[in-house]
Amino acid sequence: MKSIQILKAKVNILSVEELHEEIKGLIRSNKQSVIDYLNIYSANIAYEEEWFANFLNTCSIVLCDGKGIQLGAYFLGQEIPPQIAYNRWLWEFFSFCQSESYSIFLLGAKPGIFSKSIDVIHSKGYQLSIDGYHGYFNRSNEENDEVIKIINKFSPDILLVGFGMPLQEKWVIENRDKLNAKVIILGGAFLDWISGSVKLPPKIVTKLGFEWLYRLFLEPRRLAHRYLVGIPLFFYRVFFNRIFH
Structure with missing residues (x-):
């Protein structure tokens, strides 16, 4: 399965349809598998915590869970992975499971x-x-x-x-x-x-990549550091990585 590297973590290149086919294969294999996701928050954790990066990199599938990861891939000159956001995908997932x-x-x-x-x-x-x-x-x-x-x-x-x-x-x-x-x-x-x-959030908010701002408005105390510090830090690391690697 095709993947790219965003800082220290992988993310797979696959559509929802391809994801469902992969899940079928994993279940048929009868071997336990793990699927996780990558967004700016988890990319920052992986950059700082080796155990977390190792975990993501050994998962069977890591989904692109945000526009920030897509933008990071663009700045790094990588193929841009399709975004599969849980808050929209899960209903397709339940239909697939049914x-x-x-x-x-x-x-x-x-x-x-x-x-x-x-x-x-x-x-x-x-x-x-x-x-x-x-x-x-x-x-x-x-x-x-x-x-x-x-x-x-x-x-x-x-x-x-x-x-x-x-x-x-x-x-x-x-x-x-x-x-x-x-x-x-x-x-x-x-x-x-x-x-x-x-x-x-309204679909247009998600489409434009401002879901983080919507969530920050709803939960400012919990999410302020994650977004107001984490987003600039992520892009600083992306640009540093592009320049010096």
């Missing part, structure tokens, strides 16, 4: 948000084998073991994990050998989007 009869387990978010997400999926008419568990559990003791037992009892084709970066990656590293799931997809705040607890 057509292939894949079972899904959702892991993450607060108990109310997690359960509402499943209700929303059902209300939209999806006939899926789906279950889940909230993300507010102790990930370092026997409670973690109990959650893994719940996941393994369901034995999903696809496990969607949304703890946010880099907590979700650390959890997968520590627990993937215990998990009975064919494909693990890391999704950040995907359950917040599905449940409607975080409103989607």
Whole structure:
């Protein structure tokens, strides 16, 4: 599968249709695989944390999750990967899983948000084998073991994990050998989007690449450093890399 390098992390060049075909192949292989995503925030973490870069670079697939990565690829003289943003793609993903009869387990978010997400999926008419568990559990003791037992009892084709970066990656590293799931997809705040607890920006905002500004307006305290510091830092690193490499 074709990929490019953005600073210290890879990102794959593939469309939604190609992604779905790759997921089919991964499930058929019966070998556990991990899919993650790259945006400016995760590219910065990978630049600073070797373990995180290694994790991304060993994933089966890394999706382009932002216009910033596309712009970074352009400035680096790389092929520009198609953007596959979770808040839009997931509904196509659920249709794909329904057509292939894949079972899904959702892991993450607060108990109310997690359960509402499943209700929303059902209300939209999806006939899926789906279950889940909230993300507010102790990930370092026997409670973690109990959650893994719940996941393994369901034995999903696809496990969607949304703890946010880099907590979700650390959890997968520590627990993937215990998990009975064919494909693990890391999704950040995907359950917040599905449940409607975080409103989607208008499509024109996403198309123009200003989704970060929309999210900053909604959650200024949490996201100010990530965007107001992280975005300029990313492009400084991109330009430095282009000039000196």
